[in-house]
Amino acid sequence: MPVIEVADLVKEFRRTKRQEGSFAGLRTLLTREQTVKRAVDGISFQVGLGEMVGYLGPNGAGKSTTIKMLTGILVPTSGTVRVAGTVPWRDRARNARQIGVVFGQRSQLWWDLPLRDSLWLIGRLYDVPTARFEEKQRQFTEVLDLGSFLDTPVRQLSLGQRMRGDLAAAMLYDPSILYLDEPTVGLDVVAKERIRAFVGELNRESGTTVVLTTHDLDDVEELCDRIVLIDHGKVAYDGAVAELKTRYAPHRELVVQTDRLESVEGAEVVRREEGKVWLRFDPARTPPAALVASVLARHEVTDLSIVEPELESVIHRIYADRG
Numbered sequence: 001m002p003v004i005e006v007a008d009l010v011k012e013f014r015r016t017k018r019q020e021g022s023f024a025g026l027r028t029l030l031t032r033e034q035t036v037k038r039a040v041d042g043i044s045f046q047v048g049l050g051e052m053v054g055y056l057g058p059n060g061a062g063k064s065t066t067i068k069m070l071t072g073i074l075v076p077t078s079g080t081v082r083v084a085g086t087v088p089w090r091d092r093a094r095n096a097r098q099i100g101v102v103f104g105q106r107s108q109l110w111w112d113l114p115l116r117d118s119l120w121l122i123g124r125l126y127d128v129p130t131a132r133f134e135e136k137q138r139q140f141t142e143v144l145d146l147g148s149f150l151d152t153p154v155r156q157l158s159l160g161q162r163m164r165g166d167l168a169a170a171m172l173y174d175p176s177i178l179y180l181d182e183p184t185v186g187l188d189v190v191a192k193e194r195i196r197a198f199v200g201e202l203n204r205e206s207g208t209t210v211v212l213t214t215h216d217l218d219d220v221e222e223l224c225d226r227i228v229l230i231d232h233g234k235v236a237y238d239g240a241v242a243e244l245k246t247r248y249a250p251h252r253e254l255v256v257q258t259d260r261l262e263s264v265e266g267a268e269v270v271r272r273e274e275g276k277v278w279l280r281f282d283p284a285r286t287p288p289a290a291l292v293a294s295v296l297a298r299h300e301v302t303d304l305s306i307v308e309p310e311l312e313s314v315i316h317r318i319y320a321d322r323g
């Protein structure tokens with residue numbers, strides 16, 4: 001059952017064109033010539049209840065603009081959006097109760113207040129009953145390890161601590177949908193892992209639907225089965241991560257540590273380095289097990305591994321092909 005339905009969504013931004021040359025300011029004012037930027041250009045997709053979808057694209061592709069329309073911050077030029085039955089920009093209050101939003105670059109916490117007070121205020125704003133609030137605060141303090149900085153003013157928190165605080169704030173009132181915009185940007189590996197683990201657990205335990213915008217494809221590999229890839233405001237791909245790799249990068253590489261290997265049937269030698277040989281093969285034509293068996297039968301092998309294509313290189317290839 002779709003919980004988010006987006007159809008033919010368009011967002012245009014109009015700007016007054018700046019005139020060049022002498023008296024540019026005055027002429028800009030007088031001519032008021034407008035330029036139109038179509039940031040989102042006819043996007044359609046649906047997200048099912050409990051799905052975790054990566055919403056990806058290069059800089060300026062229209063990701064944030066889409067998320068702003070889904071969260072009700074922006075009104076589209078045309079097209080429709082329904083989030084759990086509501087039109088986000090028409091029924092902002094109802095929509096706000098069913099969504100949690102975390103923007104990596106901004107915080108919804110009160111800068112001068114201790115994190116504990118910010119959480120309490122958010123609980124009040126969303127009418128969370130006291131017992132439920134206390135239960136949630138206890139749970140998040142444990143899972144997100146907030147204990148050591150609950151009483152620290154938000155402005156003194158590290159980026160990783162602040163992000164954990166923001167995630168707790170976004171989920172305090174049990175929203176069924178979570179939008180994450182660059183949730184791990186600027187964080188170290190340990191902090192990134194903690195955030196990913198928390199989001200994964202939310203999805204497993206509470207069935208939270210997650211829409212994740214990120215440039216860190218490890219976030220996507222770890223959390224999402226499906227990605228919607230956009231480019232120049234249009235959907236370039238919508239489907240499973242695994243299928244994306246199969247469709248755009250069907251080859252795998254078998255890396256073999258061996259003394260000597262000239263050639264193997266069904267694979268092509270693409271690289272040699274320090275006793276290692278990289279063999280590229282198409283698993284649809286040469287089953288990996290058969291290739292491994294054939295190599296082992298003919299060669300003295302000390303180590304061997306199969307390398308999947310990196311999501312990042314697959315996505316770069318798609319953008320490059322589209323120009």
Ligand SMILES: Nc1ncnc2c1ncn2[C@@H]1O[C@H](COP(=O)(O)OP(=O)(O)OP(=O)(O)O)[C@@H](O)[C@H]1O
Pocket residue numbers: 013014015037038039057058059060061062063064065066
């Ligand atoms: N308020 C605005 N007025 C005019 N143009 C805008 C406005 N907001 C966004 N744009 C333009 O719309 C396009 C899409 O921007 P958007 O922020 O949605 O991209 P994005 O995919 O989120 O990029 P990034 O990964 O860099 O955050 C860009 O060309 C941007 O300059």
